[in-house]
Amino acid sequence: MTSSARPRRNRRLAEFGTTIFAEMSALAERTGAINLGQGFPDTDGPETVREAAVRALRDGRGNQYPPGLGVPELRTAIAAHQQRWYALSLDPDREVLVTAGATEALAASLLGLLEPGDEVIALEPYYDSYAACIAMAGGRRVPVTLRPNGGSFRLDLDELQTAVTNRTRLLLVNTPHNPTGTVLTREELKAIAELAVARDLLVVTDEVYEHLVFDGAEHVPLAAFPGMRERTVTIGSAAKTFSFTGWKVGWATATPELIDAVRSAKQFLTFVCSGPFQYAVAEALALPDSYFADFRADMSAKRDVLTTGLRRAGFQVFDPAGTYFVTTDIRPLGEVDGTAFCRSLPERSGVVAIPNAVFYDQPKAGEPFVRFAFCKRKDVLDEAVARLQRLTR
Numbered sequence: 001m002t003s004s005a006r007p008r009r010n011r012r013l014a015e016f017g018t019t020i021f022a023e024m025s026a027l028a029e030r031t032g033a034i035n036l037g038q039g040f041p042d043t044d045g046p047e048t049v050r051e052a053a054v055r056a057l058r059d060g061r062g063n064q065y066p067p068g069l070g071v072p073e074l075r076t077a078i079a080a081h082q083q084r085w086y087a088l089s090l091d092p093d094r095e096v097l098v099t100a101g102a103t104e105a106l107a108a109s110l111l112g113l114l115e116p117g118d119e120v121i122a123l124e125p126y127y128d129s130y131a132a133c134i135a136m137a138g139g140r141r142v143p144v145t146l147r148p149n150g151g152s153f154r155l156d157l158d159e160l161q162t163a164v165t166n167r168t169r170l171l172l173v174n175t176p177h178n179p180t181g182t183v184l185t186r187e188e189l190k191a192i193a194e195l196a197v198a199r200d201l202l203v204v205t206d207e208v209y210e211h212l213v214f215d216g217a218e219h220v221p222l223a224a225f226p227g228m229r230e231r232t233v234t235i236g237s238a239a240k241t242f243s244f245t246g247w248k249v250g251w252a253t254a255t256p257e258l259i260d261a262v263r264s265a266k267q268f269l270t271f272v273c274s275g276p277f278q279y280a281v282a283e284a285l286a287l288p289d290s291y292f293a294d295f296r297a298d299m300s301a302k303r304d305v306l307t308t309g310l311r312r313a314g315f316q317v318f319d320p321a322g323t324y325f326v327t328t329d330i331r332p333l334g335e336v337d338g339t340a341f342c343r344s345l346p347e348r349s350g351v352v353a354i355p356n357a358v359f360y361d362q363p364k365a366g367e368p369f370v371r372f373a374f375c376k377r378k379d380v381l382d383e384a385v386a387r388l389q390r391l392t393r
Helices: 020-031 047-058 071-084 103-113 128-136 157-163 185-199 236-242 258-267 275-285 287-314 338-349 378-392
Strands: 097-100 118-125 140-145 146-149 152-154 168-174 202-206 233-236 248-252 316-318 325-329 369-373
Touching: 020 157, 020 338, 047 275, 071 097, 071 140, 071 248, 071 275, 071 325, 097 103, 103 168, 103 202, 103 248, 103 258, 118 128, 128 140, 128 168, 140 157, 157 185, 157 325, 168 185, 168 378, 185 202, 185 378, 233 236, 233 258, 236 275, 248 258, 258 316, 287 325, 338 369
Parallel strands: 118 140, 118 168, 168 202, 202 233
Antiparallel strands: 097 248, 146 152, 233 248, 316 325, 325 369
8 A cells, every 4th residue: 555645734834843832841841840931820820710710610600601702791801901901992792702812812813814825924033823823824924023132122113114015914913022021112012003004904912911011111002002993903811910821711802893703713713612710700800900010010020030040140131021931042151052952951950941943933033042931939930040050050
């Protein structure tokens, strides 16, 4: 019997193998290294929110299929959240869609809004699911690269404008930005909004780290700028703000026309999701301002523990203005290949990190950069920092 020469894998996904996060987390487990690679906390979120989930289970709320748009309580809470923090008015019955985490919101947005061959401009380096979701939708990704500038990674607005062609359909924007920790300024966002309006572009904006901004940085949703409300899908998530990544509760907000497009894809992905957890997240979004301030202060302190330790270990550190990641340059350590460095790091120092090269279309551009997560307990970060000192001994 002869084997068929026909490829078995969809050509759109041929470039995508096992994610680097799975590889590095498996490496951490195998070696017993501290996992500062994958971005999940090592503590649970507020006890009151966990109890709300338990209460929903016991009361029989959400144990069967919830409504396709999400339970009314959560949709109402999401709309109230956008009004409370950003003065954005939303109709919870027509302009809010609950999803299986932000990743599904992103996938459904791109599947629902793109035609094959449409160009999508994304800010590189980007979270790996961006490239895969654009590919699944038949789009063509066009990276605009954030580059080191004055101790952080910055967007070149001229490069962004030049990247737009008559084939550009959509801008995919992430702020606060993973993996670099950049928070786009109000002036940068205004320029992006003006470009989108002038060229009649759709925008999908990933704002899952909206409550994690530091040192006076300000998160401003793109949908708040003139002309953007009718062309922007805003993606949010409970995972990063409330430290319940396993619940997979995310959402998309937009005009009814855009939400209908996103829902047209979402209903054939998971259909519905996270039943009892939706009720709990509705309560979480209504927590007092003090919760969000304390959460931000705690993460800021953890960031400082890690960035200080990384500098002492010999890394060049780009201080993040947001998220819970810090990008470093390994060249001061005499290293140049971030992927090889990360694969050897567990054996050398008992710590796992992520090579930024996987977040670039041209991996060479991200080769010397490595990302660490600081969403861990302080004692874990202290131990990781102590272990990293071995690199300079």
